[in-house]
Amino acid sequence: MFHDFINLLYPKLCCSCETTLNTNENILCTSCLHELPIADHHLEKDNPVEKIFYGRIPVENATSLLLFEKKGMVQKLIHNLKYRGHKEVGPFLGAWLGSELKELSAWQEITVVVPVPLHRKKLRIRGFNQVAGFGQEIAKSLEVPYRDDLLLKITATKTQTIKKRLARWGTIDETFIIHNSSSLENAHVLLVDDLVTTGATLEACAQKLLKIPNLRISIATMAVTH
Numbered sequence: 001m002f003h004d005f006i007n008l009l010y011p012k013l014c015c016s017c018e019t020t021l022n023t024n025e026n027i028l029c030t031s032c033l034h035e036l037p038i039a040d041h042h043l044e045k046d047n048p049v050e051k052i053f054y055g056r057i058p059v060e061n062a063t064s065l066l067l068f069e070k071k072g073m074v075q076k077l078i079h080n081l082k083y084r085g086h087k088e089v090g091p092f093l094g095a096w097l098g099s100e101l102k103e104l105s106a107w108q109e110i111t112v113v114v115p116v117p118l119h120r121k122k123l124r125i126r127g128f129n130q131v132a133g134f135g136q137e138i139a140k141s142l143e144v145p146y147r148d149d150l151l152l153k154i155t156a157t158k159t160q161t162i163k164k165r166l167a168r169w170g171t172i173d174e175t176f177i178i179h180n181s182s183s184l185e186n187a188h189v190l191l192v193d194d195l196v197t198t199g200a201t202l203e204a205c206a207q208k209l210l211k212i213p214n215l216r217i218s219i220a221t222m223a224v225t226h
C-alpha cells in the first residue's frame with residue numbers, strides 16, 4: 001500500500017514512451033519491453049560489432065544487446081540514462097546482457113570489466129559514468145572485478161594540445177591513459193560502453209590497453225547503430 005501511495009505521488013514512468021508504469025513493471029512498460037529492438041550479437045559468429053573492429057584491433061568477442069536507431073526507442077532509453085537521471089537503465093541492461101553472457105563459454109575467459117571512461121570534468125557535470133551500472137552488473141554475472149580506476153581519460157598536455165591545435169583548429173584533444181598497467185598483464189579485459197557507432201573511442205581505449213603484455217580485449221555495449 002505504501003508503495004502504491006508513493007507511486008501516486010511520484011509515478012514511475014516508462015524510460016521509453018513515458019507512460020505511467022504499473023506496480024509490476026520496471027524501467028519499461030510491457031509494450032515497450034516487447035518492442036525493444038534486440039541485437040543479441042553474442043549469439044552470432046562474425047557479427048556486426050566484431051566487423052566494426054576488423055583490421056583495426058584484435059578483439060576476442062564483441063556484442064551489443066540492442067539496436068540503436070535515430071529517434072528510436074533505444075535512443076530514448078540511453079538519453080534518459082545519460083541526461084535525465086534514469087540511472088536504473090544501466091544496471092537493468094547490464095543484468096540482462098550479463099545473464100546471457102554467463103551462459104556462453106567464450107565469455108568465461110574474461111578476467112576484468114573496464115568501462116570507457118569519462119573525463120573527470122564531464123563526470124563532475126553528469127555526476128556518474130552512464131556505463132558504470134551496466135558494467136558492474138555484467139561483472140557480477142561473470143564473477144569478475146569491475147575496475148574503473150585503471151583506464152582514465154585526460155586532456156592532452158599543453159604542448160601536445162597546442163601542436164595538435166595548429167594541425168586541427170578548434171578541437172579539444174583528449175586521450176586515454178592507464179594507471180597501474182602491471183595489474184592488467186595477462187588480463188582479458190571486457191571493455192564496456194553505451195553505444196558503438198564508428199568504434200573510434202573503443203579502438204582508442206583498446207590501443208592503449210593492448211600495449212600491456214599478453215592482454216586480450218572483448219567488447220560489450222548496450223547498443224549498436226545499424
Ligand SMILES: [Zn+2]
Pocket residue numbers: 014015016017018019028029030031032033
Ligand atoms: Zn513504454
